Amino acid sequence: MASQKMDRLDKQILKLIAEDARIPFLEVARACNVSGAAIHQRIQKLTNMGVLKGSRFVIDPERIGYETCAYIGLNLKNPEKFDLVVEELKQIPEVVECHYTTGDFDMFIKIYAVNNHHLLNIIHDKLQPLGLARSETIISFNSAINRQLPILDFPVDEAEAETEAEI
Numbered sequence: 001m002a003s004q005k006m007d008r009l010d011k012q013i014l015k016l017i018a019e020d021a022r023i024p025f026l027e028v029a030r031a032c033n034v035s036g037a038a039i040h041q042r043i044q045k046l047t048n049m050g051v052l053k054g055s056r057f058v059i060d061p062e063r064i065g066y067e068t069c070a071y072i073g074l075n076l077k078n079p080e081k082f083d084l085v086v087e088e089l090k091q092i093p094e095v096v097e098c099h100y101t102t103g104d105f106d107m108f109i110k111i112y113a114v115n116n117h118h119l120l121n122i123i124h125d126k127l128q129p130l131g132l133a134r135s136e137t138i139i140s141f142n143s144a145i146n147r148q149l150p151i152l153d154f155p156v157d158e159a160e161a162e163t164e165a166e167i
Helices: 008-019 025-032 036-048 079-090 116-130 158-166
Strands: 068-076 095-100 107-113 132-140
Touching: 008 025, 008 036, 025 036, 068 079, 068 116, 079 095, 079 107, 079 116, 107 116, 116 132
Parallel strands: none
Antiparallel strands: 068 107, 068 132, 095 107
16 A cells, blocks of 8 residues: 655654654644644544554553463465454454465464463364464564554655645
8 A cells, every 4th residue: 555645744743643642632733833723633634544543552461461472374274265264363352463474374363372271272272163274373482672663754845845834
């Protein structure tokens, strides 16, 4: 998907809220030197464009008892059943991500389990019945990097710069 049309103000807003999703809009407005109403409009625009996909609290899985994080590559016996398998995966609360992939696997999932025994039960009782030809599990010991993507700077043409100055 191509990048959406955003100007410097949009990028500045994104940088600020990526650092702290709970930052008050008025504080964002002050930092951007625009009105609070302008920030509300821009946030709405970015949401409508699909750039912003909401805000939420991030729960540390380990702090609530999920000590095992695993990535599992799945190969389906019948790859034409991707959509059905994804719907079934959505019913397994421990599955927090699912990606269609290239390479050795049809899809790749991320799971949190209470411990290794719980992980084994998920694989045996919930994943195997989905029609897997095979799977490969990789257990994560620790997340070394976990961050938002950077908001890159980019050149702005003169017409956009004039529009920004009017805001």
